Amino acid sequence: MIGGVAMSNGSAFRTFDRELHAAEAHLTAGLSPETLFGAYMDWAGHLINQPGRRTALLLDFLQDMAILTQQAMGVTTANALQPNPGDRRFNHPGWASYPFSLFEQAFLRAERWWSVATTGIQGVSRSHERMVSFTARQLLDMMAPSNIPFLNPEVLEATWQSEGRNLLQGFSKFVEDMTKQTRELQAKLPLRPGRDVAVTPGQVVLRNGLIELIQYSPLTDKVYPEPVLIVPAWIMKYYILDLQPHDSLIRFLVEQGYTVFCISWLNPSRKQREVHLDDYRKQGVMTAIDAIAAITKARKIHAVGYCLGGTLLSITAAAMAREHDERLASLTLLAAQTDFTEAGELQLFINEAQLAFLDDLMWKSGYLDASQMAGAFQMLRSADLIWSRMVRRYYLGVEDEPNDLTSWNMDATRMPYRMHSEYLWHMFQNNNLAMGRFPADGKPVSLSDIDLPLFVVGTERDHIAPWRSVYKLHLLNPGSLTFALASGGHNSGIVSEPGRANRSYKILERKKGAKYRGPDEWLRVAKPREGSWWPEWTRWLGACSSAPKSPPHIGDEEAGYPPLCAAPGTYVMRR
Known part of the structure; x- marks a missing residue:
């Protein structure tokens, strides 16, 4: 007894904590804030204590700035970087001309520099390193010049040729996507099971x-x-x-x-x-x-x-x-x-703190929602599945042609709370x-x-x-x-x-x-x-x-x- 109040196992307080975590999860896309904070503290703390590594990163940064300055002055393009295989954001021929080539090169050098800065830091746990590197990549993908309409030559060309109709069409699609009516329309698959797909008798x-x-x-x-x-x-x-x-x-x-x-x-x-x-x-x-x-x-x-x-x-x-x-x-x-x-990038979301946080989210609803799973998979390939789609739909005013695989990909399902928790703990964690x-x-x-x-x-x-x-x-x-x-x-x-x-x-x-x-x-x-x-x-x-x-x-x-x-x-x- 403390002050006349009986101490218990705190089940009511545990329920309060779970409600809080479930609410937080809707703001953090299901990611545990403690997990992200711990990963960044691990990375930053070890990097601060490695002055040699920081000096090397500084020299790399200065060298990149010197090369970009030369390219801006039209002195040389001999040291130009190429996008990673499969990166189609800079395929348009307009990226080869100035000043768009400079925007592309600045982004590719930033991408390479952050890849070096977030990997191979001695002492950082492997899981924390992957998480920091992944988050840095997400932020860079968000800020890519291809996502900014006045820096993207493909968008500017389409705007000039269509006299701005592409932007009006894109804005119309954006407004539609924000309305309940369109969300309901999107729930109707382009290719329907039993009619277009899943038709084997x-x-x-x-x-x-x-x-x-x-x-x-x-x-x-x-x-x-x-x-x-x-x-x-x-x-x-x-x-x-x-x-x-x-x-x-x-x-x-x-x-x-x-x-x-x-x-x-x-x-x-x-x-x-x-x-x-x-x-x-x-x-x-x-x-x-x-x-x-x-x-x-x-x-x-x-x-x-x-x-x-x-x-x-x-x-x-x-x-x-x-x-x-x-x-x-x-x-x-x-x-x-x-x-x-070695279960791939999905392991980024798997550790004890993250699973405990996810358990509370699923406990609240009774299942893991399909949109949350789809969001996690899209984040693994955000350049293609999020930002490139945004550019095509909202800036170019282009609707992706549906095919059977993309239609199926829209037809997500939920995962029961108990089953999914057991699966993550038994398989990924242990x-x-x-x-x-x-x-x-x-x-x-x-x-x-x-x-x-x-x-x-x-x-x-x-x-x-x-x-x-x-x-x-x-x-x-x-x-x-x-x-x-x-x-x-x-x-x-x-x-x-x-x-x-x-x-x-x-x-x-x-x-x-x-x-x-x-x-x-x-x-x-x-x-x-x-x-x-x-x-x-x-x-x-x-x-x-x-x-x-x-x-x-x-x-x-x-x-x-x-x-x-x-x-x-x-x-x-x-x-």
């Missing part, structure tokens, strides 16, 4: 509180006896793998003679706030496997997981191996991580799956228990699941593993249909029990191949399958799986 044969299971109609007279189960990520809608017919991985599989099933995850609300990550395994993947076995009468099933769905599928396969459940014929993981020690500590049904699983042929795909420019991180499954499982590295990024490298221009991949098989080969050595040894990796994968699946036979019926009413509605179902429509 099939039926929903199972629905529970977490998934709809779609069985696709056969397109060949004979099919392989082993059906294919696709487990997509639930961070977005499943139809990334069933876009338009020409670039649908699901349709491609069906055309190759496979009976395909795909999970369509529920877009959760507050009602699902306490759904656990293991519920996704049991009510999602395991329920789907039970249904597929009952419908097709197949003894073996090929399992395919994409992104977060691949991580969940690897947990499921390890748990099945532990319980001597031998219903899987093979395991394919597409851009899916099982070791999270790496429990790779360390053999992740629990399924209360008992830890080991990826080394999986005794199946493995086909694993990484993509060259993946900022969500870097290919070297995906490659680490070589260290966690000693079995037969075929690894393919596809050109493109996290989405475009997977949606890489045959006939698409400028596509290539590398592939090598590691035999069961063979010695480990590091990723750099693998990169040297593997020979590039032109085209899509899809045919290579279906040939591999065929080698893991039995002789084709007549296709099974859609659903099985007697087994309790009657067709419920046509694909793409109802869950995919919830926004």
